[in-house]
Amino acid sequence: MSDAAARTRLATHAVTNQPAPPSARDLLAEDAPLCEALAREAPDWVARRLAPLGREAGSAEVQALGEAANRYPPELRLFDRHGRRLDEVSYHPAYHALMHLAIDHGWHAVAWQEEGRGGHQAHVAALYLLTQAEPGFCCPITMTHAALPALRQSPAVEARWAPGLLAWDYDPRALPATEKSGLTVGMAMTEKQGGSDVRTNTTRADALVTSTRADPLAATRAAPLASITRAEALISTRAETGMDGWRLTGHKWFCSAPMSDAFLTLAQTDAGLSCFLVPRFTPDGERNAIELQRLKEKCGNRANASAEIEYRGAWAEAIGEPGRGIATILEMVQQTRLDAATAPVGMMRQALVEAWRHVRERHAFGRALSEQPLMRVLLADMAIEVEAGLALSLRAARAFGGAARGEASEAALARLLPTLAKYWHNKRTPGFMAEAMECLGGIGYVEETPLARLYREAPVNSIWEGSGNVICLDLLRVMARHPASLAAVREEVSAARGQQADLDCAWTKLEAELGAAPNTLEPRARWLAQRLAQCLQGALLLRHGPLAVAETFCRTRLGGEAGPAYGVLPGNAPLAALLARIGD
Numbered sequence: 001m002s003d004a005a006a007r008t009r010l011a012t013h014a015v016t017n018q019p020a021p022p023s024a025r026d027l028l029a030e031d032a033p034l035c036e037a038l039a040r041e042a043p044d045w046v047a048r049r050l051a052p053l054g055r056e057a058g059s060a061e062v063q064a065l066g067e068a069a070n071r072y073p074p075e076l077r078l079f080d081r082h083g084r085r086l087d088e089v090s091y092h093p094a095y096h097a098l099m100h101l102a103i104d105h106g107w108h109a110v111a112w113q114e115e116g117r118g119g120h121q122a123h124v125a126a127l128y129l130l131t132q133a134e135p136g137f138c139c140p141i142t143m144t145h146a147a148l149p150a151l152r153q154s155p156a157v158e159a160r161w162a163p164g165l166l167a168w169d170y171d172p173r174a175l176p177a178t179e180k181s182g183l184t185v186g187m188a189m190t191e192k193q194g195g196s197d198v199r200t201n202t203t204r205a206d207a208l209v210t211s212t213r214a215d216p217l218a219a220t221r222a223a224p225l226a227s228i229t230r231a232e233a234l235i236s237t238r239a240e241t242g243m244d245g246w247r248l249t250g251h252k253w254f255c256s257a258p259m260s261d262a263f264l265t266l267a268q269t270d271a272g273l274s275c276f277l278v279p280r281f282t283p284d285g286e287r288n289a290i291e292l293q294r295l296k297e298k299c300g301n302r303a304n305a306s307a308e309i310e311y312r313g314a315w316a317e318a319i320g321e322p323g324r325g326i327a328t329i330l331e332m333v334q335q336t337r338l339d340a341a342t343a344p345v346g347m348m349r350q351a352l353v354e355a356w357r358h359v360r361e362r363h364a365f366g367r368a369l370s371e372q373p374l375m376r377v378l379l380a381d382m383a384i385e386v387e388a389g390l391a392l393s394l395r396a397a398r399a400f401g402g403a404a405r406g407e408a409s410e411a412a413l414a415r416l417l418p419t420l421a422k423y424w425h426n427k428r429t430p431g432f433m434a435e436a437m438e439c440l441g442g443i444g445y446v447e448e449t450p451l452a453r454l455y456r457e458a459p460v461n462s463i464w465e466g467s468g469n470v471i472c473l474d475l476l477r478v479m480a481r482h483p484a485s486l487a488a489v490r491e492e493v494s495a496a497r498g499q500q501a502d503l504d505c506a507w508t509k510l511e512a513e514l515g516a517a518p519n520t521l522e523p524r525a526r527w528l529a530q531r532l533a534q535c536l537q538g539a540l541l542l543r544h545g546p547l548a549v550a551e552t553f554c555r556t557r558l559g560g561e562a563g564p565a566y567g568v569l570p571g572n573a574p575l576a577a578l579l580a581r582i583g584d
Contacts, residue, residue: 203250
């Protein structure tokens with residue numbers, strides 16, 4: 001008897017009623033809401049450039065890279081075999097392959113290389129797709145992308161660093177910036193005693209000796225940035241500025257992407273809290289005095305390293321005005337918050353498709369799960385949530401582009417929408433992941449499917465770049481200091497007024513609340529953020545989305561039929577039309 005025949009004879013059962021193994025998908029072509037949002041919010045070139053990424057990110061090879069990067073997390077290497085300090089993090093090859101996927105195609109740089117011409121929409125859409133390959137590695141992509149607005153506040157620093165940060169070449173080597181073909185930037189803001197209250201930071205920055213020298217880059221600075229060579233751009237800081245920099249001493253509780261080539265950080269000076277760029281190597285090519293203490297063992301986000309670090313007299317250069325470190329770093333935070341609002345929508349899309357694929361091939365009680373009424377209601381409701389999040393994220397990206405072109409109303413929206421979207425999208429994500437896991441049953445709770453990984457990842461973007469309460473307080477601050485931002489949101493919603501009664505009623509009540517005294521608004525800040533986000537989502541869907549989606553969203557999020565959980569839709573909801581939007 002052959003081995004195959006013997007195995008068949010001894011088998012206790014046949015594997016039936018299980019979905020086929022996952023196959024390659026085109027993450028762009030199969031996502032109708034994304035294609036429609038790009039056609040509406042971005043120039044035609046954006047979708048064309050994204051097309052190869054959609055195919056590659058959905059390929060079996062890249063999906064396997066995401067699994068491997070999580071299964072084999074980064075490892076800390078403090079010393080070499082002879083006892084010399086390394087302060088390095090070793091990543092699995094899968095992580096590096098994913099970084100190449102993003103950086104070698106310019107998705108970290110596209111917002112600035114095509115600024116005002118659809119670049120921000122391209123970046124946000126790319127992040128949405130890349131997140132579906134693996135969310136964790138997107139952290140250094142986001143920070144590298146977001147660093148440029150902060151660096152622009154110190155043109156000399158920008159001139160040296162921007163060419164490397166915009167280069168389409170991922171170079172993971174631990175070398176001085178002058179010797180690398182591409183650069184990345186991380187962040188180190190948080191300290192133990194303060195958390196989000198960075199004004200309590202104790203890290204100290206002391207200025208080194210300065211001298212008066214001629215500026216050898218005067219001629220090149222007048223030229224366009226793109227024409228400056230790498231050698232000119234990375235000229236010694238001492239020679240260019242006549243200043244020997246600063247020395248930073250202190251501890252940082254969280255340092256994201258600790259193998260980056262430089263870190264934006266905050267430290268106290270005589271002028272107050274200030275912003276600095278701390279390179280991995282000093283201008284002399286020596287390892288900077290940045291010591292890694294340990295890597296955090298996080299609930300999720302396992303492919304990405306987060307470290308505790310010590311600055312032991314680390315060399316740094318100042319960014320922005322002295323004493324205005326928070327204002328300086330907020331230029332970066334606005335960008336990272338939009339990414340933190342987009343990533344959960346990408347994760348929800350991945351979970352939705354995974355659940356939809358499963359229920360279409362799995363049978364129970366005599367028919368496919370996808371034909372069971374309760375399952376259809378649940379997945380249709382989840383599909384609506386993804387569409388609403390996608391609409392808000394890409395509208396915010398378009399606002400960034402308009403702000404770059406000097407459009408006042410778009411600049412006003414750009415101040416508010418990232419904060420608003422970050423809060424609400426992330427509040428909706430953990431429950432969404434739990435529902436998606438339930439669709440698969442027990443197998444959804446094990447690591448062999450991506451849903452366990454996505455469930456662990458779900459809270460992270462709500463916590464980073466300001467947790468929920470901080471974000472809501474910041475939202476109140478923006479509305480108070482920049483009333484034009486709320487006026488711009490009001491215009492967006494007003495354009496949809498009169499089309500749906502639940503939206504009209506919800507907005508009228510919200511307007512009444514917004515007129516209350518500031519001390520009354522703060523305890524209601526979470527409700528205000530939720531309602532403002534949902535009204536804007538509803539307005540965007542009414543103006544641009546299919547009627548079935550828009551009407552059902554407004555009834556279930558803004559009307560009397562709204563419920564706290566997913567899977568509660570009106571009895572006459574157009575389920576077939578909603579489910580068709582998920583794709584094959």
